[in-house]
Amino acid sequence: MHRSEHASAGRDHSVSSGTTTQKTISYQSAGVDIDAGDRAVEALKPSIKKTIRPEVVGGIGGFAGLFALDTEKYRKPLLASSTDGVGTKLVIAQKLDIHDTVGIDLVAMVVDDLVVCGAEPLFLLDYIATGQVVPEKIADIGAGIADGCRYAGCSLIGGEIAEHPGVMKPDDYDISATGVGVVEADQLLGPERVKAGDIAIAMRASGLHSNGFSLVREALFGVGKLDLGTVVPEFGNQRTLGEELLTPTHIYAKDCLELAKECDVHAFAHITGGGLAGNLVRSLPEGLQIEVDRGTWTPNPVFDMVQRTGGIGIEEMERTFNMGVGMVAIVAPDQVDRSLAVLTARHVEAWTIGEVTEGGAGVKLAGDYLTAG
Incomplete structure (x- = not known):
């Protein structure tokens, strides 16, 4: 489910060796703020909850998102999947410091590929990579993704927030998502x-x-x-x-x-x-x-x-x-x-x-x- 990529937080500390004191490095001093990632996940939870369908199993924060396919509803279900991103439209969002609309774009690019074959979008998982986790910005992106999921009728059941200092500039980010849908075999369009x-x-x-x-x-x-x-x-x-x-x-x-x-x-x-x-x-x-x-x-x-x-x-x-x-x-x-x-x-x-x-x-x-x- 939504989480930062980090397992545990590190802290700067000093190690004494004789008369010398050596300062060690930590994940945070290397540019990854685990606490900010955790705050970003917490900020996303209210938006995610608004997308939950009855088939979603469990809460937010596990290692995998669970979705119970209603086997009584479908005779011969086919699962459809699609993955996509938003591309360089993100440059405009970053310049204007407006981050919610691109989340809707992301959902649209995925679910509207799914529906082409007649599949009903069921759930989506997203991926947000950024140079520096700013919880408020991540919350805006996530709110847009959640809005898109509500418009499409699917659940946002998981994702990843990855902080890439030294690889991406602090204000830069990229987003992608994978969606899964279902269609009856005899109703497949094409x-x-x-x-x-x-x-x-x-x-x-x-x-x-x-x-x-x-x-x-x-x-x-x-x-x-x-x-x-x-x-x-x-x-x-x-x-x-x-x-x-x-x-x-x-x-x-x-x-x-x-x-x-x-x-x-x-x-x-x-x-x-x-x-x-x-x-x-x-x-x-x-x-x-x-x-x-x-x-x-x-x-x-x-x-x-x-x-x-x-x-x-x-x-x-x-x-x-x-x-x-x-x-x-x-x-x-x-x-x-x-x-x-x-x-x-x-x-x-x-x-x-x-x-x-x-x-x-x-x-x-x-x-x-x-x-x-």
Whole structure:
């Protein structure tokens, strides 16, 4: 369960040898503060408790997280697992000293990969590595992770806080997580279910999500010399560039599960690194294709800002960023209206972007994006 990486605390002390006194070193003098790690774990406990599902066994602080799979509920359960991180979006969080939103990003990157196959996210374990443990900062990160787990309906049952002095700068940190979900074998979603005539439905992204931030930082701060505190009118509500960049990744897990429950869904595609074409193709069987109509949506304003400021070509933009589409559902043709109604009821902006056809392979992006206004 959540703990620091250290087994016991050391203290500086002196050893007398004849007339000389030799000062020995300790874990703390080497840069690892066990007490700070313990305080960080204690600060995380209230957030973790809010995520606990009935299947969680035991409390917080053991060596392993336990989760009792309800064998009476499932006939032939398949366990699904996924692991991911947030990437260099953390640089923005560290510069702004805002640390809770990236915890939501972390959960989204894991659970929305799980749900692609139809799996319900059950539990998640996280890993936080930092140059120096600051309990308040760790608590903020953990609170964001806990919020993300609540949005996804899964439990945060364990993790690790590792202090790496001399390897990482004191203010630096990195986070990752592994999630586990479950799906009935006969309800497994994927390319083998997709047929010609199926319709692709896009779900709006909340922004950049958590991919491509190395290119974002080069475009906006390397080329554009912009400031994170700059108010950008296109973002609305006096929103700064920093606030927009830290917009948390939308978590689609519950939306997708509800859609699969109510409608005949054949596959999902989580649009992350590789963009729309690079991820949607992973949900298509050989011999079938989708021509995506760019003219059905306008990308979020932040994409235009990144492209214009950095002078980036459209092909590079589309293979790096989601361009406003965070998740795609591929549904039976007679399920389109019902699917859109389910997503609308869940306050997810959704629209059709293309049809699965024979006579080709892969994903083609056609037409021009709608312009704002």
